[in-house]
Amino acid sequence: MEQNLVALYELKRLTFLLGYKQNPESFNDALAFAYFNRVAPILHENIELETYGADPFADVYAVKAEFATEVLRYVDELERAEDFEGLGFYKLEEKFGGYKANRIKLIHALEYFRIDGRFDEKFWKAIEANAPAEANSLDSKFSPEDVYFV
Template identity: 60%
Template sequence: MDIRAIYELKRQGFLIGYTQNPERFDDALAFAYENRLAPVFHEVILRETHGEDPFKDAYAVSAEFMNEVLDYIDERWRDKKFDELGFYDLESHFGGHHAKRIELIHTIEYARITGRFDDDLYNAVESNAPSEANSIDSTFSANDVNFN
């Protein structure tokens, strides 16, 4: 069976469980599954057991991209270089206008749902952003799951 098919079965099973008993699951991990993101802040045991993430080729947004974005943001956040963290600035740095817009939005939103960074960072991102990124959610719930 193809690894993508196995991932989709795992994803669907996780999201079904999450919608039925959300208190037993992590909201940020559910967000990652919902959007097919590499769960860079979760499932460490899976990566440690296999030496790498066995589903790395199934994600719509790779761990490499997410880690690159998050490291870049983290460095500027720690140095309080908020003027470099506007969404359009980030978008330009990571591929140009519209090149990776959705991937960038989902990566930033995943970080926010996990509680990474602070409001100053997200205010900086949202202050210079297109409409689809001018309100980066800080929560995710079972009601947000859309089986697509």
Template identity: 65%
Template sequence: MDQQLIALYELKRQSFLIGYIQNPENFDDALAFAYFNRLAPIFHEDSMREKYDGDPFAEVYAVKADLMDEVLKYVDHRDLAGDHSAIEFYNLEDKFGGYKANRIELIHTLEYARIDGRFSDDVWKAVERNAPAEANRLEKTFSPKDVSFR
């Protein structure tokens, strides 16, 4: 991976998060969560993707846009079909990598969507109903006090 691209992203990430801490009213909480956890900001920064014909940092993210898109489209389709058992966490984990393969990526993807206000309470109840301890209370909010540079 390109070390300069990583360094540039980390500089952008830290600058964004410092701005978020100083003036949270000027920033979106879900986008701050994405930066904090190094997720592809799939719900945000459309103008950057349009201007550069893609996301220049796509290869740097710890959780890639393709996985996030796939997971969230699946959750949406299963919700629209009324199939909430399919979106219980362990079922999602089995579908997207198997036992513990992508657990943290899956948790962060779901939290990003929840913080952004996606999906109904019924979806979140279903996801958390059959989940390991680290996923049975997915984050609903993110704020400057959640940011740490340790």
């Protein structure tokens, strides 16, 4: 991965998050969560795709756009089919890499969708009902107080 691209993304990320902390009413909470956790903002910022034909930061994200999109499509299909048993976290984890392979990526993708207001509470209860400790209470909110820099 090109170092300059990583540095440019980190500068963009820092600038966004500082703006979010200073003027949260001007920013989308789910997008701030995505920046904070380095999740590809598939529900936001389509301007890069329209302008450049691709997201210039695609390789930088910890949770890649392909992964997040695949998760979103799959859970959407399950929700439309009312397959709430299939939405159990361990079943999703098995579908997307197996035991603990992508657990944190899956959690961050799901939290991004939840903070954005996707799906209803019945959907989220189905995921959390059969989940490990780190996923049995997926975030539904994100605020400037959740942003910290280390």
